[in-house]
Amino acid sequence: MTTTLNLDRHPCFNVEVKGKCGRVHLPVAPQCNIKCNYCNRKYDCVNESRPGVTSAVLSPVQAVEYMEKVLEKEPRITVAGIAGPGDPFANAFETVETMRLIREKFPEMLLCLATNGLNLAPYVDELARIGVSHVTVTVNAVDPEIGQKIYSWVRDGKVIYRGLRAAELLLERQLEAIKALKAKGMVVKVNTIVMPGINDHHIEEVAKKMAEIEVDVLNCMPLYPNADTVFESVHEPSREQMVEIRKKAEEYLPQMRHCTRCRADAVGLLGEDKSDAFRGCLSACAT
Numbered sequence: 001m002t003t004t005l006n007l008d009r010h011p012c013f014n015v016e017v018k019g020k021c022g023r024v025h026l027p028v029a030p031q032c033n034i035k036c037n038y039c040n041r042k043y044d045c046v047n048e049s050r051p052g053v054t055s056a057v058l059s060p061v062q063a064v065e066y067m068e069k070v071l072e073k074e075p076r077i078t079v080a081g082i083a084g085p086g087d088p089f090a091n092a093f094e095t096v097e098t099m100r101l102i103r104e105k106f107p108e109m110l111l112c113l114a115t116n117g118l119n120l121a122p123y124v125d126e127l128a129r130i131g132v133s134h135v136t137v138t139v140n141a142v143d144p145e146i147g148q149k150i151y152s153w154v155r156d157g158k159v160i161y162r163g164l165r166a167a168e169l170l171l172e173r174q175l176e177a178i179k180a181l182k183a184k185g186m187v188v189k190v191n192t193i194v195m196p197g198i199n200d201h202h203i204e205e206v207a208k209k210m211a212e213i214e215v216d217v218l219n220c221m222p223l224y225p226n227a228d229t230v231f232e233s234v235h236e237p238s239r240e241q242m243v244e245i246r247k248k249a250e251e252y253l254p255q256m257r258h259c260t261r262c263r264a265d266a267v268g269l270l271g272e273d274k275s276d277a278f279r280g281c282l283s284a285c286a287t
């Protein structure tokens, strides 16, 4: 299915179209299966690391109704994505069903997901069948010794892992999932949150490993410090530090430099978020 779609219309993956193609995030995934030390679940996810409450959570059917309304007012939307407010595959049924319904109703729409990757691999075949073309996985470390500082716990089914084993399991699953996505020909972006004193010395290693497994683009994102989190006192990296980190990482992978750290219910062009204007519409669809 993806072969018939024009994949160049995704503004996050193609900076050239960011002024004419927009995206909508459908907030259908409220649960999460890991605990990142920078995340405050009173806010939304996310994988994209930007605090701000999502104003509502939608069911898959409600997401389609919302999509219809959004397109009436904002026809420049070319991408329907799911980016929380938790993790799409901690809410796998809702995520897959939403993608399926959107594909059925809007065959031209690019489908996109952003996930921590823990529970992604079992769904890759189905996502490919539906025609999901773009997937973002947040990989903050490729060394579990570092990863264990970033994650408080990882939940696999009914088992909760902590410490080194949690970080090892998450990394194993992320690598497995990314390889499976690439084997299906999907476009894969990795988001890496840069946390000073935690993983800022390790980003080049992440870039190198992601290049080895054929990731398409790396998005190094500065930590957005959140109150009431383990990392609340970790400061945001400076602009100069980010420039330096991206320059080094670019030796291995193309860099995304126009990310606007969107909410889980973002809508519109990047940098011209209309989630405020669509709040009423979103809430009406959720009831």
Ligand code: SF4
Binding pocket: 032, 033, 034, 035, 036, 038, 039, 040, 044, 045, 046, 047, 048, 049, 084, 085, 086, 087, 116
């Ligand atoms: Fe929060 Fe997203 Fe991490 Fe889950 S994956 S803990 S929602 S930042």
Ligand code: SF4
Binding pocket: 011, 012, 023, 048, 219, 258, 259, 260, 261, 262, 270
């Ligand atoms: Fe694109 Fe960044 Fe927004 Fe995700 S957070 S939709 S990558 S601009």
